[in-house]
Amino acid sequence: MAMSKVKKSAENVVLWRVMLMIAVMVLVFCTLLARAAYLQIIQPDELREQGELRSLRSESHQVQRGMITDRNNFELAVSVPAFAVWVDPKVVHDTKSWEQTEKWQALFAVLDLDFKQEIAKIKKSPKKRFFYLKRQSSSAVADYVRQLNLPGVYLREESKRFYPSGEIAAHLVGFTNIDGQGIEGAEKLFNQVLTGTPGERTYQKDAKGRQVELLSVKSAVPPKNIQLSIDQRLQSITYRALKAAVKSYAASSGSAVVVDVHTGEILAMANTPSFNPNNRANVNQHRFRNRAITDVFEPGSTMKPVAVLSALEFGTVKQDSIVDTTPFKIGGKRFADPRFLGDISLETIIQRSSNVGVAKLALGLPKDYFVVAFHELGLGEVTGSGLLGESSGMFSLSRRWSDLEIGTLSYGYGVAVTTLQLAKMYATLGAKGVSRPLSILKLPEPPEGKRVFSEKNTDFVVHLMESVVKRGGTAPQASVPGYRVAGKSGTAYKAIKGGYGDELSGFFAGVAPVNDPQIAIAVMINEPQSDVFHGGEVAGPVFAKIMGSTLQLYNIAPDENQIETLSRKDLKEDKHGL
Structure with a gap:
């Protein structure tokens, strides 16, 4: 009887163990089945992604950034080979x-990095797989790094932007960041145009890294080059003349703009x-600020020709009127x-820069008519250049102008302009009353333009302004021989x-030659600290230097009557010498 109970107890234990094993096996099978169902049905993307990480590869084919050139294809911005360490x-x-201490010290020395700081950074990140030591290193540095042959130190090809003209065209051309993205100026x-689109090749590989299937090929879209309207030769002349003047007069800054009268193309734009x-x-x-397009100022007497021109257009005065x-x-x-000055002609008003004369002309006009004249010349709006950060200045058509404000507006107070706007205004005068948007790109054809003043009166006012650079005018320093x-x-x-x-x-600001204006130039010298400070004295010589060089550079013939005058003067001097 006792033996029967023991035997039965042993059988129960075996049965229990068998049932437990079966239950565990069923549980494991169900778990595996549930996990497989979850991965295959509910969340298949994760499994697919893990598989692709092991077998799918993409190769990117980078494209160099496009060049920026001047109107004569002189390179202003180019991409040169560089290396990332x-x-x-x-x-x-x-x-x-x-442990190869000497090699690491040599590496950080050539990269101009602190040895202790960088090596500590590496030691603190044993599981990290990547970080830069130096970007945009030269080929010589890359060769040196290769010779060191340090395990864990690698090179990657990239490009670096180089600007051959340096500081001369810096504000206009701008620059890129370390990743090759433009962050200032034309860059x-x-x-988007300069960057292009890199190509890409996607394929499957096997466990040994061999390509087994080419999945897709995306061709690279090459970038385009940008041809600016500026002439690097003239840009250099403008910058050097401006820089010399700012230094000579201890000014805080200066700007100058040169514009082609007949096309609106910006031939030079310099700041210092x-x-x-x-x-x-x-x-x-x-220093990164392009002052020629961002900084505004009250232009003073450079606005006086507007009052004379407006009075002629409206008919309150005639060309031979006395004021x-x-x-x-x-x-x-x-x-x-x-x-x-007493009773003077329109020419004397301009030549002697009479505040009373232009104020009386302006006050004799309907206020709206006079204010609109400023707007027609481009004041209070951007010039059309498209340059980033360009200011529209400060000028309101809609405000109610008092007589006092109209009087002071006639000689350049109550309105604020940029150097670029001033250049556009004088380009309009030089174009005999036709206003054109300015362009920073070289144009295949000049824009048609919009006539804002009559040719007859605009041409007359331009001839009046010739007296300013003659003896008795406010700026004889701005004259150009010949x-x-x-x-x-x-x-x-x-x-x-x-x-x-x-x-x-x-x-x-002015134009030349008078008979057929080709070039308009505006110069601004900010806060001169010397005893010489009037516009004709500080900005006039800069204008003369730039204008003279421009006319010669573009082979614009001297005026015949100027040649005759100079010849007679030379003969007189020769006779005196004899």
Whole structure:
């Protein structure tokens, strides 16, 4: 009886163990089945992604960034080969290559990096697989790194942007960041066109890394080159003349713009202080600003031709009219010239820069008519250049202008413009009253333009402005030997909170040759600190240098009557010498 119970108990234990094993096997099978169902049905993408990580490969074919050239195909921005030096900390740890101390010291020395800091960074990241040591290194540095042959240190080909013209065209051309994306100037403006699209090749590989199937090929879209309207020869002349003047007069800054009268193309645009786009380390951010398009100023007497032209257009005066320049008051504000000029002609108003003369002409016009004239010349709106960051200046058509404001507007107060806007205004005068948008790109055909003033009156005013650079005018320093030049100087105090301060700016803008204007130039010298500060004195010589060089560079023939005048003068001097 006892033996029967023991036997039965043993059978129960065996049965229990068998049932337990069966239950465990069923549970494992169900778990596996559930996991397989989850991966295959509910979340198949993750499994597919893991498989592709092991077998799918993509190769990218990078394209070089397009070039930026001037109108004569001189290279202003090019891409040159460079190398990125990077490190795989895991490989460094696995091979203990950091024990080669001398080689690591040599590596960090050539890369201009701190040895202790960088080696500590590598040692603290034993599982990290990638970080850069240095970007855009030269080929010579890359060769040196190869010779060191340090395990875990690798090279990757990339490109670096190089600017042959350096600081001369820095504000206009701009620059890219370390990843080759434009962040200033033309580089940013035309970034998408210059970049292109890299090609890509996707394929499957086997366990040994061999290609087994080509899945797709995406062809690279090459970038396009950009041809700017500027002439690098003229750009260099403009920059050097401007830089010399700013230094000579201890000014805080300066800008100059040269425009083709008949096309609206910007032939040169310079600012100083500038910067070297090839080495921007420790450069103050304010130097990156393109002052010719961002900084606004009250243009002073450079606006006086607008008052004369508006009066001629409306018919309140004729070409031979005489204007009484007796001082007068409006609301306590006295309008007077430094020296009483009496009854003077329109030419004398421009030549002697009479505030009273232009104020009386402006006040004799309907206010709306006079204000619209400024708008027609492009004030209060961008020039059409498309340059990033361009200011529209400060000028309102809709405000209610008082008589006092109209009077001061006639000689350039109550309106703020950029150097680029001033150049466009004088280009319109040079084009005999036809306004064209400005362009930073070389144009296949000049735009048609819009006539805003009559040819007869505009041409007459341009001839009046010729007197400014002659003896008795406000800017004889702006004359160009052998050529007839027309322009207007300006000097204006700078506005501060509550009025005007002691700082001022000097300007000169003009066109040449007078009989058939081809070139318009505007020059601004900001805050000259020397005893010489009037626009004709500080900006006039810069204008003369740039204009003279431009006319010669483009083989524009000297005016015949100027040649005759100079010849008679030379003969007289020769006789005197005898």
